Amino acid sequence: MIRVVVVDDEALVRTGFTHILNAAQGIEVVAAVSGGQAVRAVGDLRPDVVLLDIRMPDVDGLTVLGELRRRPDPPVVAMLTTFDTDEYVATALRSGAAGFLLKDTDPEQLPVLVAALADGDTVLSATVTRTVVDGYLDSGAAEPAAARLTERLTARERAVLLLMAEGLANSDIGDRLHLSVGTVKGHVSTVFGKLEVSSRVQAALIAERAGLLRPSRNGDGP
CATH class of the missing domain: 3.40.50.2300 (Response regulator)
Structure with a gap:
């Protein structure tokens, strides 16, 4: 309940x-x-x-x-x-x-x-x-502090972060990456710890500030 x-x-x-x-x-x-x-x-x-x-x-x-x-x-x-x-x-x-x-x-x-x-x-x-x-985020150069935080992530954790930033639920992330929901939750928790945040929104903001979301927004990447 x-x-x-x-x-x-x-x-x-x-x-x-x-x-x-x-x-x-x-x-x-x-x-x-x-x-x-x-x-x-x-x-x-x-x-x-x-x-x-x-x-x-x-x-x-x-x-x-x-x-x-x-x-x-x-x-x-x-x-x-x-x-x-x-x-x-x-x-x-x-x-x-x-x-x-x-x-x-x-x-x-x-x-x-x-x-x-x-x-x-x-x-x-x-x-x-x-x-x-x-509107609220700086659309200029990537912030060095955010970039340093995302450098702590493994390739799999970064993939999870990018899908979180797209707004996908744990089950959808699991489908995309062929992982169980439990495994995704574990990765999400680890991402939070490494990025020093407590929510998906804050993690997405770090990804944006680090420049990880801009290629897809500009049509230059997947």
Whole structure:
């Protein structure tokens, strides 16, 4: 059972997300609270996934994210937003958010996306992905620090990193590389350790900064 905490300042949003997710098999919303109650609720209930509104009047969503990420056993946190080009996208992702969900996400897709988050996958809308890659990241020369980090990777780990950066789930990476899901999860964990990151989004940002994604984006490589 995937345990979820929904954090939003609007009661209607909390109620809607709770109803949709509780109707899905294998998912339980254990709390739906406003921003001021979020840290305590997570500490008491230890959810697997937190859906956190990025803009709240009582407490800033980025502040809550920072507090949750500092926990010794942080949950997976995905930010909720009304805008797929929210200016806080890059800050949240670099602070450890596992993705972004639009509040008007298709109800049929919402449980699928939450399950993907719980499985360690990154969830971003197509527009958010373009915002991160094209708008917020430096498109100039590769950063030496990022390049040094990626030099720690083996050829197989680098292949896993590139597929993660494409947004592929563990099962899809396994299909591409002819590996079991368990083996892929092991490689993902090793990649995180070597790159000194804690999420797929952060790993993808390192790959981008190191220049690993640019050949494929420019059409010069596979």
